[in-house]
Amino acid sequence: MAGSTPPPVQGNAPAPLNATDPRRLGNYQxxxxxxxxxxxxxxxxxxxxxxxxxxxxxxxxxxxxxxxxxxxxxxxxxxxxxxxxxxxxxxxxxxxxxxxxxxxxYVEGPTLSKMVARRGPMRPADLEQLALSVATALSAIHAAGIVHRDLTPANVLLSPVGPKVIDFGLARDFEGSGEFSRTTKHAIGTPGYMAPEQILDSPVTSAADVFAWGAITVFAATGRPPFGEGRIEALLYRILYEPANITGVPAELAGLVDAALRKEPERRPTAEALRMALMSGTSLPADPGSAAQPTPPEGRGGKDGGRRWSSPRSLARAWTGVAES
Known part of the structure; x- marks a missing residue:
């Protein structure tokens, strides 16, 4: 019926255990x-x-x-x-x-990815709450000396008391250089939400989480990731060389999202700066790299040095384990 309240989106209900699953771990059933x-x-x-x-x-x-x-x-x-x-x-x-x-x-409630898939883009007030809650969570995580490294819509739960970030604090960058991080089986991050420095195998700092904040905010506002969809190598190529598509992000958030999605990690705001700007409704400080010619992301170090890939296919060949078929 028109105007009726949509039914609640099912949360993270458990599935039955497999025969080989543990029945007890330490003090936990x-x-x-x-x-x-x-x-x-x-x-x-x-x-x-x-x-x-x-x-x-x-x-x-x-x-x-x-x-x-x-x-x-x-x-x-x-x-x-x-x-x-x-x-x-x-x-x-x-x-x-x-x-x-x-x-x-244990947080009851659906993931952001499930909610957007079922209901579509978030309303402006809910979107602002999400943006502030995730920025606050990242600020707290970074203050403890942790980098999440894989912030995605699947790692944000929409609990009855507001959005909560999950799945942080694990050693995802174990053997962060070399084959462990450069295969799709053990990719350090989720294609579509990875920062350029993760793709380039460069040092990963808290700035990578800020990039992911921008990406999931675009997803929540529009129902699509900022660099589109498709083959993994095409996504990675767009993240490295093409601007994010933030069309549809409300004006109140567009400037913050655009700053968070800058290719160069040192030009992005911190999570705390995002939190303060969202709380106060003020602008971010001036872009520290705005007066200088931006350094191309492929020249920032890492295994591939200053090389620019000419196509998504050449990027795929450089990434061990990314299929080209």
Whole structure:
């Protein structure tokens, strides 16, 4: 009926466990599956007090590497210090057991990707709340010395109390240079939301998360990612060399989004600067690189030096594991 309230979008309900899934990890009972990704499987669990939690169990091939466990231990400790304003709080971790795992607050509600797929672009007021909440979450994550590295619409949950960022604090950049990070199986980031420096295998800082903030804000505002869709190598090429399409982003946010999606990481604002601008409704400070000729992203170092790829296909050949068929 016209004008009626649309039904609620189903949240992150668990799927049944597989025969090989654990039934218990430490003090936690495992009751269902929430999802699976490049780092491992996420389960719904319950603690001794009966409170629901999300438990990410690391893949065996990663757990077999002592260097990974060392990184995982350090980052899990850092993640537990992140303020809980707009993140899924990290509650516990076991980096030393046969199946390393990370325990976080269980957040009820659909992901941003699911909500936009079902309902379309967000209304301006909801979009502004999302932009502010995610910028606040990133500011808290960065203050703890962590870089998320894979912020996407699938890692933002729309809880009853507002958007919450999940899946931070894992050692995604383990062997960040070399074949581990340059294959689609273990890609450090999600195509369409990766910053240029991630594609170029250059050092990844908190500026990569700011780039992703801009990308997911475009997605929430328009229903499409800022660099379109299609083959992986085409997406990566557009991120490196073409401007983001921010058509449809409200004027109040367009300037911030445009600044966040700058190719050069040093020209992007910090997450805290975004948060302050969103809170106050003021403009960002002047672009530090506006008076100088921007450095092409392909010349910023990394394995490919100053090389510019002539086409998406040549970029695909440079990226081990990206199919060209």
């Amino acid at each position: 495992i009751v269902g599956r929430l999802g699976q990704g490049g780092m491992g499987t996420v389960f719904l669990g319950r603690g001794a007090d009966g409170v629901a939690v999300a438990i990410k169990v690391i893949k065996p091939e990663l757990a077999a590497a002592p260097e990974f466990r060392s990184r995982f231990r350090r980052e899990a400790e850092s993640a537990r210090r992140v303020r809980r304003f707009t993140t899924a709080a990290v509650l516990d971790a076991d980096p030393d057991g046969p199946s390393p795992y990370l325990v976080t607050e």
